[in-house]
Every structure is written in C-alpha cells, then in structure tokens.
Amino acid sequence: MTRELGFAQAINEALDLCLANDPAVYVVGLGVPDPKGIFGTTLGLQQKYGSDRVMDMPTSEGGMTGVAIGSALVGMRPIMTHQRVDFALLAIEQIVNQAAKWHYMFGGKMRVPLVIRMIVGRGWGQGPQHSQSLQAWFAHVPGLKVVMPATPYDAKGLLIASVEDDSPVIFIEHRWLHNIVGHVPEGLYRVPIGEARVVREGRDLTIVAMSYMTLEALRAAELLRADGVEAEIVDVRTVRPLDEALILASVRKTGRAVALDTSWKTAGFAAEIVARIAEEVFADLKAPPRRAALPECPTPTTPALANRYYPRAADIAAAARELLGVAPDGALAVPATGLPLDVPDPSFTGPF
Amino acid sequence: MTRELGFAQAINEALDLCLANDPAVYVVGLGVPDPKGIFGTTLGLQQKYGSDRVMDMPTSEGGMTGVAIGSALVGMRPIMTHQRVDFALLAIEQIVNQAAKWHYMFGGKMRVPLVIRMIVGRGWGQGPQHSQSLQAWFAHVPGLKVVMPATPYDAKGLLIASVEDDSPVIFIEHRWLHNIVGHVPEGLYRVPIGEARVVREGRDLTIVAMSYMTLEALRAAELLRADGVEAEIVDVRTVRPLDEALILASVRKTGRAVALDTSWKTAGFAAEIVARIAEEVFADLKAPPRRAALPECPTPTTPALANRYYPRAADIAAAARELLGVAPDGALAVPATGLPLDVPDPSFTGPF
Amino acid sequence: MNAETLGELFYAMLRIRLVEERIAELYAEQEMRCPVHLCIGQEAVAVGVCANLSPDDYVLSGHRSHGHYLAKGGNLKTMLAELYGKVTGCAQGKGGSMHLVDLAVGFLGAAPIVGSTIPIAVGAAFGSALRGERRVAVAFFGEGATEEGIFHESLNFAAMKKLPVVFVCENNLYSVYSPLSVRQPAERDLMAIAAGHGVAAERGDGNDVAVVYALAGEAAARARQGGGPTLLELTTYRWREHCGPLYDNDLGYRSEAEFEGWRQRCPVAHAERTLGARGALDEAEIARMHAAIAAEIDDAVAFAKTSPFPKPSALLEHVYAQ
Amino acid sequence: MNAETLGELFYAMLRIRLVEERIAELYAEQEMRCPVHLCIGQEAVAVGVCANLSPDDYVLSGHRSHGHYLAKGGNLKTMLAELYGKVTGCAQGKGGSMHLVDLAVGFLGAAPIVGSTIPIAVGAAFGSALRGERRVAVAFFGEGATEEGIFHESLNFAAMKKLPVVFVCENNLYSVYSPLSVRQPAERDLMAIAAGHGVAAERGDGNDVAVVYALAGEAAARARQGGGPTLLELTTYRWREHCGPLYDNDLGYRSEAEFEGWRQRCPVAHAERTLGARGALDEAEIARMHAAIAAEIDDAVAFAKTSPFPKPSALLEHVYAQ
Ligand SMILES: Cc1ncc(C[n+]2csc(CCOP(=O)(O)OP(=O)(O)O)c2C)c(N)n1
Ligand SMILES: Cc1ncc(C[n+]2csc(CCOP(=O)(O)OP(=O)(O)O)c2C)c(N)n1
C-alpha cells in the first residue's frame, strides 16, 4: 500500500526527521512556530524539539541570515524559512556575497551548510511584492545550489538532501503545491541534488519544467494527447546544478523543446535551458526551441489580470502545437474547469 | 576635429550637463564629492552645484535607495552611485520590489525617475565581493531598464538618456572602461535606451557583446582577421530593453553567433541572447550558438587564478574558430602583450 | 481637546471602523480577491496623526493601510474598487488592498514589505525639502518594522538632514502571531534608540485619540519649524486576525483576557463616551452618523461592485513610465 | 595595568605596526596585487581587545583586518602569503588581504562588505551557545558600519538572546574620505542606541591600550558570565590612506593639524613611553624587540615570496563543499 502525504506534510516530515537525526539542525524563520506553521510545514515541531531548535525570529531578514551563516560556520545546520521569496530580497547580500562564497574565498576552510526555504506566492491577489520567483538569480551564482521540487516525494527527499549538503541551498516551494498529495515513503531518504527526472515519456517533444510548472505540463500533455501528440516531460527538480545530460538526451530523442518557467521570460531560467539545448543538441533539433513563461510585467493584483498573467496548460499546449504544426482539437483548447483561475483548488478561499 | 574624452570624463560631463539642465537632478552616493570623485566621474561637481545637489551619504545603501525613490516620487531625479555592484546588493529589495514596480502597481499614478550607477570591479585582486556583474538579475525584472555602455560616446549619451527617462535605470559601468578615450561631442545628446549598435561589420559570424566585452570582441576580431575570418560585432548597449531586431538581423546575415558576458555563464545575460537567437533565427543558423563568459566560480583574488578567470580576446577568437572550423594561426593564438593580465593598461597600479 | 475637534476625530474613527467592518462582512463573498489587513482597534492612531496634516503633506504606509488612507482623506470609492480589483480602483486594480494611493490628498502610497516604505517617506520629505517646500511626511508602520535595519538607516538620515518626518510606530504587540518576546529584547527601548539617532521621540496611548492628536501635533509642528524628525510609539491592539476578516483568538497565540482588556479600551467607544460625558454627543446624533456613513459605504460598495475590471490589454500597460 | 601585561600588549602592537609598515614598503613592488587597508594608528584596539580572548573565542572582521588577525594570534606567514596570492596563504590565495582566516586561533574570517560580518559574529556566538559552549565572539568594524541597518539588527538579536558577543566599533572619524558630518547627525550617540537595544555599552580612548584592555575585559567577562552582549566604541585614527600604502593628507579631506594631533597620540609610542617611565622598558630591549620582529617578518616575507601560486586547476576547486 503506498503511503500518501501532502506536499506541506512531506516538508514537515523532512524537517522532523532532520531535527531528530542531527542535533546540529535547527529551524528558524518568521512564524515558524506559529499556529499556522508556515502553511503547515512547521506544525508541531517546536512542541517536539523546543524553542531553541525551532524558533521564530525578529523581522530582520538580512541580519538573521548573517546569524544563520555564523552559526553554520561553527557547526550548526540552520534551515531558514521565508514565507515569500520577495522578503528574502532583504537578505540577498548575505546570501550571495557571503553564504555562497565563504567556502571558495577562504580556500575551502569554511563551509556554510545552510538551507533557505523560500515560498513563491500566487493567486488571490498576491500581487507584485508577494509572488516573485527568482530562481534564475540564485542559479546564476556559483556557490549556491537551487532546488525546486514539484511532488511531495521530491519535496521530502530533496529537503533532506539539502539539509545534509555542506553548501548553501536555496529551496524554493511553490505555494500552489502545498496542498497536492502524493506517494511519500516513511523515514529518511534522499533525492540527489542535481538529478532531473522524466515524469512522462513521449516521442514528439520535450517539455522542460520545474516546480508547479511540472503540474501544468502534465495537464498540457493530456491536452496534447487528444491531438495525437505525445509530450515527454522533464522535471529539472534542481536548477543549480542542472542535470543537463538528462534534458539533452530527451531533446535529442524528441527533437523539439519547450522550456517552462514560473518567472518572467527575459533572462529567466528557461533562457538557460533553451541556450543549453541550442548549444549542445542543435543538430538534433527539428524546430526552434520555445519558452512559456510570465509576460514582461510585475504581477497584477486584480484577478482579472492575474488570470491572464500565468501560463496554464492550455498555453503550453498551444506553444507545443505551434512547434509541431498541429491544429488544436477545438473541444479541448480551453479546458472548462469552472474553477476560478486564481486559486489552485476549490479548498483555497483566501486570503493566502 | 573630433573631440576626445575619457570614459570617466564623459560620465562626468553627462552628470554636469544633467545637473545644469534640470534643477530636479541630484547626485548622491558614498564618496561622490570626495577627492577621487568615483574614479573621476564626479570630480568638481559639488564645487559647481553645491552639497545639496551633489552629496555624500551614510553607508546605508538600502535606506538611501528608499530615500532616492521617495524623492523621485515627489519630483526629483536622483542619480545614485555605488562604487561596486556588490554593494548594491544591500539595496536589492528597494530596487526590485519598490523602484521597479511603483509605476505599475499604482496603475501608472507614480513614477520613479531614478538612475543607479553601479561599477563592475575587475583586476588587482578585486576578488569575490568586489567584481560581480549582475546585469542578468536586473534584466530579469520588468520595470527596470539596464544600460551597459562600452564607449565614452555611449556612456555620455546613455547616461543623459537615463537621467531623462521616467523609469528607473540601472547604469552599469565597467571599471576597466573608465580610462579609455574616444570621441565625445560637447553638449547634451542622447543615445536612445534600447538601441544596439554594429561596431564592426563582418560576414562570418556575429559576436554579441556589452560593456567591456565589446573591447575584447574588437581585439578578437583582429585576431580572427588574421585567419581570414570577418566577425561582425554587435554592442547591445542596453540589456533591457534589448534591441532584439538588430541582433537577429546580424545573425541572420552571418548564420553564426557567439554571445559574450561580463558575468557567469549559467543564467547569465548571454543565455538570453542565445535563447532569442535559437528561438527566432533558428533556420538561418549554420552552427550552434555559443557563449563566452565567466567560469562557474566566484572571483579568485590571486592574479594567478584571476588571469585564468576572465575570457579574453584569444578565448573569444578560439570560440569563434571552433564555430567556423577554422584552424588558428599559431603566431596569433596567444597575444603577447607583455602586460600583466590583471590591469586594463599600464597606468593602472592598484590598489583599485 | 475641545468637543468640536474630538467630535470630528470620533466621526473619522467611526467611519474607518464601519468601513473595515463592511469589508470584513463582504469578504466572505470572495469577490475581494486580495489579502486585507484590517485596522479595527487601531483607528485612533491613523485619525489622531492625520488630523494634523494638510493634503499637501505626505503619508506612506505598509500592509495595514486602510485607516491611514481614509484618515488622510483618501477616496473611499476608489479604495473599495481597488479591493475589488476594478479599473476604477485607486491603482486601477493592479495594487489591491496592500497598494493604496491617493495623490490628491498626499497619500503617496503603501507597500507591504515590512519597513520598506519608511525610507521612502524620508525621501519624500527630503525631495520636498530639496524643492524648497516644507511638507511633512509621515511614515506609518508596525513595531515589527522597527526590527528591520532600514528603519534605523531611515532615522539616521532623517536626523542628519533635519527632515520634516514623523515616524509613527503602531505597537500592537504582535507581528502576525509572534509576540514581542520572540523578536525584541525585554530591555528594548525605542525612545532611547530614537534619541541615540538624534530623533525626538514620544510614547503614548494609541487608543486615546486625544493623546495621539496632541503628540502628533507637536511632532508636525517641530517638523514644520525645521526642528527635524520625531518618532512616535503608540501602543494599540489589532482586534481581528492579522490578515483576513475574522477573529482568531481561538488559535491561542494571544489570550482571550488580553483581547478583552484591549476591547474595553476601544478607541472609538472611548471617544464616544468622552463626548457623551461632555454632553457633546447624544444617541440620536450617533445614529445619524452611523446612517450617514452606512449610506456612504453603500454607495462606495455599489460603485466598486458595478465598476468594470481592467481590460486584458491593461496587463502590459504601465510597466514603464512614458 | 601591570608592566608585564603592558609589555606584552606593547610588543603585540609594535609587531602589527612593523608588519603593516613592511607591507606598505613592499606594496610598491606590485607583487601584492590586492587592495590592502592598513591599520597603522589603530593597533591598540585590536591588541587590547584580543588580549582578553582565548583561541577558542571567535573574531570576525571587515576590510581592515590585519591587526585583528595578528592580535588574535593569526599566522603571519600565511597572512603574507595570502596577500601575495600564494597557495600557502591562509585562504590559498583566493581571498587576499580582505579575506583573512585562521581557524586554529578562532579568527573565523573577514569580509569587506561594510557591516556584513557583524551578524555573522552574532551567529558564531549563537551557534556556539546552541552547542552548549560559551565562546565569546567579537565583531570588529568601523563607525561606518554602524550606519548599516544590519548592525542594528545584530544588536537586537544578540540582546534578545543574551549572546556572548562583543561589538567593537573602531571610530576613526572617516569612512574612506567621508567625515562623520556627512554620514551621521551631530546628536548621534552610539551608547544610547546600544542601550535602547538592551546592549551594554562603553566608550573609550582607542589609542590607549590599557583603556581598551580594561573595557574589553569587562565586556568579555560579561559575555562569559551570561550577561549578554556589549558594544565598545573606541575612538582612534587611521594614519595612512584608506586603501593602499601611502599617506594621503595632501588630498585635503582632513587637515594636517588633525593628523598631527593623532600622530602625537600614537598608541604604540604611548605604551612605550608608559613602560619607559615605569622603568619596565629600555632602549636595548626595544631594539631587541624590533630586531626580533624584523626577523620574523623577513622570514614570513621570504615564505610568501618563495611560495608557489595556486595551480590553474584550483580555479574551479572549492565552489561547493564536499
Ligand atoms: C520584509 C517582510 N518580512 C515579512 C513579511 C510578512 N509580514 C507581513 S505583515 C507582517 C507583520 C509585521 O508586523 P508589524 O510591523 O508589527 O505590523 P502589524 O501587522 O502588527 O500591523 C509580516 C511579518 C513582510 N511582508 N515583509
Ligand atoms: C556595503 C559597502 N558599502 C561600501 C563599501 C566601500 N567601503 C569600503 S571600506 C569603506 C569605509 C567604511 O568605513 P568604516 O566602517 O568607518 O571603516 P574604516 O575604513 O574607517 O576602518 C567603504 C565605504 C563597502 N565595502 N561595502
């Protein structure tokens, strides 16, 4: 019997196991021990491990990141949490100038085993300052690892691997994944950082996705199947280091690629995917690679515009069809779910 | 008779003219009025315009960016300067969450005519925290414009255009350009933001460059000429908004492209260039596009490693030859300038 | 404080209270699809401070800005339309509750990154000083924001330039569910911190509008006379949940007894009682006020609800200023 | 202070002085190809503070760290090799002057982003407290760093957790060429700021090593006894240019008279005079000290100069910890 768990619970279980497994691990962040427990991911941990190991903090993102770094230098393994990526911008200096570089710039003498969880907001008016998804920034910085799980299984396994890693890891969670459910084994297991995964096999094109976009890609693949198109989906899982080999192997096979992104198109991570494909498997390409990403504007708050802001399965399928020169099956072109477009599922009733 | 001016003087002249032209303009930054005048770029301005309009500031990059934004909202046009891009990381929250978004998120009611000069350090042991070049980050953010001039002419014209622009502009100067000399007309003139320029025509391949890499590209083109290869060089000048049309037209003509970057390769701006080329002119490409950028490590301080860190003309030429399947002319493969590799020219004797 | 002034302040507080209560009521309809941070219980701060300002003066705020916006004279209709995501909203729907603006009355904007609008307020004062004006700029923020470094950077610059800024800290004891004890040392003294920066500072009861009015009056006068910035720390209490329309004492992060104590000190009821005791307000007048405000809100809600959403083409508008 | 202790502190200061002077001399050869920020004139702070620490205690510093590194017991040879970019350097040449480290003596690292190592020092103290140790962590920084918000955030957290941290502010009146007047209000009082955060604070003459030693001794004792953090503001003066080996008073950003006044208050000469007056040091002993230090420096310079550079393959090593 497979064990099913929600994504948020999978994170919670990973934290729990890491705390139990290594006394050096501690969890810190605004609201970590609060009654809602960061969307459920930290619930119960303070009760179990005490307020020294599972702790709230002042609204001082920059300083507290420095504190976490300092504690890591002397042997601790902090896990810091930000409820939105956007808040972590106050800590960019510490993350990029300091955490990412201490190992290198001291000739290997120091190490910063720090995990920083950052949550990407979306829907229900999250708007311009609560919805950014800046994996491309972190992926640009040597010294950082960047992880973006799409499934509960990967969330748990990658978080454990991140906590056990001796380098700083940016662990990006999409708010719309917290409620999804999937198979999650009990106990400690690792999903290796730097390994992508083929989540669906197909012969006609490769869709390269990450995090929540993997789900949209799966939905798009269903739409495409109705047109007789079989999409292969690669979930990169880790954006730095990138599993280039797996992506390229898939594109070599299919000859076509669409790279998805949870962020803006220009200079986003999908650009890196497309660039590598163009550089490395050019001769195997049957059509130019494509991207499906956010349009070039800040996130509008009103649902009227937010609903046109995020690329959905139908948009991905449309890009794929264009690439293949396939006409869409009219009936399926616009999936009529009846759901409002600014919530992941009907259980989500705002405000967050 | 053409008028010659140094790059730093060109910046100085642009600041001077902008201050003279519009009472709303003011210049602020650490060391702005000091005796060295930010590598000469702000010399004499405080004497001329007073300490209200040309001012030093506390070491508070984040707060002072907020101050600049607030002043811009009520009608001022601040020009802020950071002696290194790396220091501006303390102001990322204000730049990206606030300056970039106030126009959009208030439905067009507010505007932030703010220019932020950031200098990219290089050479003489600038090391991991004094040499970063994060144009890809800023280019990723809708609402920001990002300018990277390579010549004194463009430095002046683009800075004036930036100051007159009603949106926030990140103006990135490379430290190794401050001493170069070139033609600079007197008086106010603008180089439009968003227009690239063909700085050298050629038929065999397109080298897409920016800022200091444009100079290395020109040197590379000379090396390639000896092999009978004629490179076309496009200086993008503005990385956001990007003059895609000019770049694509050039690649359509030559069928081959190498994108240069002053930053790391992964998720750097060159990835965006390669991605657009792959997406838009795929059919015209005779070979896969390539990038020449920094290797995936922080900047090492020792010259022994820094000299192997930065791609130079010879590396660019090598990449181009590989693309064309041309064997290098042995004599020219390694340019023997006799110069140390960690200074732009012999006049540069450290420490900055 | 004379009864006339107190009466005006009472009306302004009551209006904010009733607007917030209406939002709470309507929120369940799920038509306002953006986070809302209600200021019920904290109205005296917004009203007492803004009563000392003219429309030329500037106000900036954070995530909990409805009261500040309304107290500064912000348009109720465009505020509600903004919460409904309509094109008639004060930010054309692009901002929502966390990004109110009304330039006509000097409400320069609000943004929910904790602490980040504090230096922007200082900059507004600085810019206006550079332009030879002497407008006062007020930054409203919670006590959580005083934990952000940028708050301290803002004090330093405002003091150095003797800028006409009033820093208004609404200390409501909590940041979301986190009490002061997990965020600040017990010995923390914001007055001393301000003084160390060369910023005048006063602490006061944020639930007594007369106290707030007097303290803010002095601060605004100091600012106008070139005396530089002032920090006010005003103690108050948020009644509803941090974000959203409900009560949340059941979550257990604060006690029912604590909440009750603060509810007894309701700023609106306190002013009402004072006016009543002085014979300056009777039941009938109160009823008239409620009715007038309810009618105004009905109108604004109708405006918001019937207004159109932005057109799809608006998505890519306003990215860059022309 | 007894003569023996003062003698040791004098020797440590003299050693730093002579190392810095030798760096200044050798810098013209252009073989040390990295920015250097010399601490000549400020030696008493480094020495007076570190004399209260054991190798188990932690020190973090900023751009001007040579003195702190040496005072904490950092290896001179590997420091000079680091400045020469050699693989035998304390950071294998990858760091240079601005990134010294010597874990054997608890010098945890230095980094030149103003203010940024302050919270890292707090974190070292926090981490060690979490591990049940009670090591003291010292953060050295200039007065410029107190303008960074992160400094204030660090005070807040250290005080809240009563961490064993000593914040050592070397107030040398300038940040590069910028005087205090363009960066801080005249009324600025760092003592009050610290007190407002619940951090004990003392101000003292940073050019008198006995004063520094005593203040730091109290602070370290407080830290070890669980009394929490202390901030020390020590007034001192940088003699040479901000960055590089030369004098730069000719630039005009500070007056020759001011400089002369401070040179008269040379911390090394002051200790030497005190010892001399107490009959605890004579010319011969001083000469012996100079000779011993010179020999040590000769040795270290030879080590640095003859050491190899890192191999090309080192470029891509140490990006990630294995
Ligand atoms: C930089 C940043 N960190 C965290 C948050 C999440 N957050 C939103 S409101 C809030 C509470 C702030 O508390 P306070 O400043 O006291 O204001 P209050 O909600 O009590 O009015 C927090 C932590 C944020 N918006 N910005
Ligand atoms: C965040 C940041 N801003 C600016 C700089 C440039 N900078 C290097 S040292 C320095 C002076 C700092 O002054 P202070 O802290 O007083 O130290 P001092 O040099 O006087 O010892 C400055 C501004 C920097 N390194 N980091």
Ligand SMILES: [Mg+2]
């Ligand atoms: Mg609060």
Ligand SMILES: [Mg+2]
């Ligand atoms: Mg100083």
